[in-house]
Every structure is written in structure tokens, then in C-alpha cells.
Amino acid sequence: MSGSLVLLFLAIVLTAAGCHSGRKATVHVTVHRTGHRKTIEIGRGVRASALQSGVQGVSRDTSAAQLLTIFGKPFTKVSGTFRGQQETCWAYHAFQPGTSIDALDFCLNKAQKVERILISEHL
Numbered sequence: 001m002s003g004s005l006v007l008l009f010l011a012i013v014l015t016a017a018g019c020h021s022g023r024k025a026t027v028h029v030t031v032h033r034t035g036h037r038k039t040i041e042i043g044r045g046v047r048a049s050a051l052q053s054g055v056q057g058v059s060r061d062t063s064a065a066q067l068l069t070i071f072g073k074p075f076t077k078v079s080g081t082f083r084g085q086q087e088t089c090w091a092y093h094a095f096q097p098g099t100s101i102d103a104l105d106f107c108l109n110k111a112q113k114v115e116r117i118l119i120s121e122h123l
Helices: 003-017 048-053 064-071
Strands: 030-034 037-041 076-082 085-095 101-108 114-121
Touching (some): 064 085, 064 101, 085 114
Parallel strands (some): 037 085
Antiparallel strands (some): 085 101, 101 114
16 A cells, blocks of 8 residues: 555544544553553543644654654554655554554654654554
8 A cells, every 4th residue: 555545544544533622632641562562552531632632742743753762663654745745654553442543643744743643443
């Protein structure tokens, strides 16, 4: 699947997950390590709009270096174009009990700053 198609899919998932909230929210999550795999555990009551605003201190304009410090190396990176701008999304395994969330993606712009946070769900 090309990077543009993956980003389109992620944009659709983001839209389906909920609209942006007008207020800022910081979401605290638990990161579990199973072997070499890290998984972000999202609490039951956390809404998608809160995740899109920020997760564990990572929000818009957070640097790639800070993202690595907080969550470590992503399990994959996908590059593509979104709204005419080149970006790379770093994907981290995630789950929320009772939902189909399976990853959080932090999309970085050319300046290597987080531009947006996407929620990936399995179908």
C-alpha cells in the first residue's frame, strides 16, 4: 500500500474516531513492555478527542527527539503527503479496553515536529 493510501486510510479512521475537542487535554497512559514490544495502554474513559490533543506530554509541536524519549522507537514509520505537505507518521502499538484501537500514530512535519496524532483501529 503506498504511503498516500495509508495516510488517507488513517485520516478516515481519525475522522471516524471523533471530532477535535476545543479544549486541550493531556492523556496519561501506561506503556507496557512485552519482550521488545511496547504497548500504550489507554484508560477506559479516555475519549478520542483527548488523544488527538495530546498523549503523555506529546502534542502538536513536540520534537521527534522528545517523542523518542517518551515512547521510544516506533514499530513502523509511514511517509506520505497530507494536504500538500510531506510528513512521516511514527506508529506505536496501543490498546484501549472495549475498543478496536490498536495503534497511535504521531505524524511529523518537515521540521520534525508533531503535526497531528492519529488513532488507528483494526476492522
